[in-house]
Amino acid sequence: MLPLFLLALALAADAFAVSIARGAAGPHSIARALETGLAFGAAQGIMPLLGWALGALFMAYIAAVDHWIAFGLLSFLGVRMLFAAFSEGDDDAAPEVAEAGRGSHVAVLLIAAFATSIDAAAAGLTLDLFGLPVWFSCAVIAGVTAAVCVPAYWFASRIGGKFGHMAEGAGGVVLVGLGAKILFEHMAWV
Known part of the structure; x- marks a missing residue:
């Protein structure tokens, strides 16, 4: 159980960092914290199951580009946050504009969740080594990730509200940095 828990924490690290960035830029809302988690x-939880199911058949092809995908998606989100942080007039947006942005918020959340979970697909290849049912291992990974992301978003949103656009800009820098970190780590393995 301990090795599985440690794997879950390691896989949750990127999601934790992105949750902090999103919380700093987002509204202080328990609903947003829960949906982020x-x-x-x-x-x-799904990506390791997918990696396990696909096995070594396609993983070599995915592993060759996964770091570029994560870098591109996280950089895109980070640059988007940076532009939002430095654009003027966002604070006075009409309620209709805020409501129209709901679909965009969900899309960005799903992209971020996908981008931070790509490496979990590769970790799925190791799930049989734990001697536990694969579905249980995936549930533990999902639970640990949610358990660290909800408070990360919640606490960052409390701080972000006090610092406004500055926190959103910092979150954008964190996302671009995280994407670069993933890219450089994988490039060092080559």
Whole structure:
């Protein structure tokens, strides 16, 4: 159980960092914190199952580009946050504009959840080594990820509200940095 828990914590690290960035830029809302935890937890639970199911058949092809995909998606989200942080007039947006942005918020959340869970697909290849049912291992990974992401978002949203656009800009920098970190780590393995 301990090795599985440690794997789950390691896989949750990127999602934790992105939850902090999203919380700093997002509204202070328990609903947003819960949906962030749910999205990241679900992605982190599904991707190892997918990796396990696909096995070594396609993993060599995915592993060759997964770091580029994660870098591109996280950089896109980070640059988007940076532009939002430095654009003017966002604070006075009409309620209709805020409601129209709901679909965009969900899309960005799903992209971030996918981007941070790509490495979990590769970890899925190791699930048989734990001697536990694969579905149980995936549930533990999902639960641990959700458990760290909800409070990360919640606490960051409390701080972010006080610092406004500055926190959103910092979150954008964190996302771009995280994407670069993933890219450089994988490039060092080559």
